[in-house]
Amino acid sequence: MKRPFHRRLPLAATVAGLLLSPIGQAADYLIDTKGSHAFIQFRIQHLGYSWLYGRFNSFDGRFSWDEKQPTASNVEVNIDPASIDSNHVERDNHLRSKDFLDVKQFPTAHFVSTSVAAEAGGGLLLKGKLSLHGVTRDIDIKMHKLGEGADPWGGYRAGFAGTTTLRLKDYGIQRDLGPASQEVELTLSIEGVRQ
Helix, strand or coil, X not given: CCCCHHHHHHHHHHHHHHHHCCCCXXXXXXXXXXXXXXXXXXXEEECCCEEEEEEECCEEEEEEECCCCHHHCEEEEEECHHHEECCCHHHHHHHHCCCCCCCCCCCCEEEEEEEEEECHHHCEEEEEEEEECCEEEEEEEEEEEEEEEEXXXXXXXXXXXXXXXXXXXXXXXXXXXXHHHCEEEEEEEEEEEEC
16 A cells, blocks of 8 residues: 655655765865965976975965765865975075066966876875966876874864976976976875864
8 A cells, every 4th residue: 555645755855865965075174384284395306416305385275075985075276486495595586587487477376176086005196287387287196195083173184195296398497407307296295174
């Protein structure tokens, strides 16, 4: 015997709600630059004899993350190229000049993700578009999650690290530093506070 139609409505609504609701829901995080718990660092070979290391001191951004559904995640970061810091004032002024970053003409750099994919071994492949020195190109960043959980101040945090390599000429930086110095390696260490 079938139940009356009005008694079937709650069950139908429940099933429909389950089918239409997303499997996971990504949480939003603000990158913790205020507490200096995030870093964008770089290194490039100097004439093939040594590594020159540096970082960008000023940037901000946000990301969304869902452990159960990594593909629903996304990232956006803004970088101030003038904040470049290689621990050498004269060199940093040269890097800000027209020979390299030309920060007066191009005062911002921007990254926005286009996809996140889970990889074997627990890694993540973050794809996106990096705008730097007036040029926007697709890049891949190999990421892995460092951890997530409650912090001592009543908040909740998640942290990730990743690396990518950029060719200087791909971004219109034509200064020739020699065959060993055509690429710069970026290392990202990002900690976010859930909003």
